[in-house]
Amino acid sequence: MKVLQYFENPGLISRSGIGHAQRLQQEELSYTDVVLDTNPFSKDYDLIDVNTYGPKSAAMVAKARLQSKTIVYHAHSTYEDFRNSFIGSNLIAKPFKRYLVNAYKQADLIITPTPYAESLLRGYGLTQPIIPISNGVRVASYRKNQAKITKFRQFLNLGPEDKRKIIISVGLYFERKGIADFVELARRNPDYLFVWFGYTDLRIIPKKIRNIIRTDHPANCLFAGYITGDVLQGAYSGADLFLYPSFEETEGIVVLEALASSQKVLVRDIPVYADWLKDGVNCYKAKNLDDFDDKLHQILSNQVKDVSKAGHRVALARDISKIGQELKNAYERALSLPSKESK
Structure with a gap:
């Protein structure tokens, strides 16, 4: 054929x-x-x-x-x-x-x-x-690798003395991706470091989102730009949580990459995940901003079960x-x- x-x-x-x-x-x-x-x-x-x-x-x-x-x-x-x-x-x-x-x-x-x-x-x-x-997803590329994690931390200029929990997300600068909620969560949690990977030409996105990217975000929220390879793969496994607040997806390749990294995953509770991601089984889900805030604290403080191994099995099947x-x-x-x- x-x-x-x-x-x-x-x-x-x-x-x-x-x-x-x-x-x-x-x-x-x-x-x-x-x-x-x-x-x-x-x-x-x-x-x-x-x-x-x-x-x-x-x-x-x-x-x-x-x-x-x-x-x-x-x-x-x-x-x-x-x-x-x-x-x-x-x-x-x-x-x-x-x-x-x-x-x-x-x-x-x-x-x-x-x-x-x-x-x-x-x-x-x-x-x-x-x-x-x-x-x-290319699962083998996302196995935990200390050298990649080191590159990720070096990229962000994070020394060994910086013990902050790191929360990452990956996506275009679109309102649909939940970027405003991500920034608000950073504002509510100044002791955590929030890093958004991805890029969109600022000239084609609405002013509200453009302002968020340029100035209207707290110091603990970083926009790292479009990054691939070892740094991004190191981010997936070297962070403490992958938070994906997108309102609409046809699948979400970056979610699969986070699962392949055996990372803890918190997504918005939207229909696209209904038949393959289960809350409290292979990921965690949140319905709104307050729910995201509560869930991320529970996950990062180990108040809920670590389901990352089950999430990894979801990636293996794909x-x-x-x-x-x-x-x-x-x-x-x-x-x-x-x-x-x-x-």
Whole structure:
């Protein structure tokens, strides 16, 4: 089986969740006998897996249809997670939803990260097969490694005498990510160090969030910028808590990375986690700001059970070595479907 993987403008999306998904998919498929092609001018393929939604993506889909190729769409984005992101996102969210639905309708089969995301897509009226497959995580990269933890602490200029508890989060500078709550929790807890990893061009985010990033945050809240590799991996395992207050996700790759690090994880209690993250079993969940405040104290003072080992098992079930076979199975199913012309 030869699969053409298509991502539009990969340079622009490299720091986004979709860009991360691109790299993961390529690694996952390396565990299979699927022949992966990324050349957009290729004609020698059985199936195209489209991951982006711009005009070039639409043109690729149209060309594939003319060539009677099977089309799979990776549905990373939804109307719900588009809102509350950049300037004007809420104003164009409904037109974006219509555009997104029209794009997804072109697919013979859709892959999306979670059953929750599948339910959203069904709510849009999409009727073709939809298969939930996790984005996956490279578990081996997140094993506890003291050298990486040292790099993380050095990056933040934290000496051995600094015994503060460290709470981290990872994400774009979007309101949807719960960044305002993260900063408020730092303000309420001056004895803890709060570190947010990730970056978004400040020119495209609303003024309220821009002000938070620039000046309206306490001294114990640091914005570390876009960091990858050893420093970030060291942060996941070297921190005392991964706190993810996002209001909407289709999965949350960074949550999987924290779980893979055997880190203690505290997330907002939102529907996307309902079927795979269980409060008090493999993570902890909070409903609002006060709940986050209470839970983080309970976790950091060991008043509640440490469930990080169970969380690690969740990540192991989504390791890249397993996800590749799931992708291959989905491709085989897509290839077995009748073509759109004969439906």
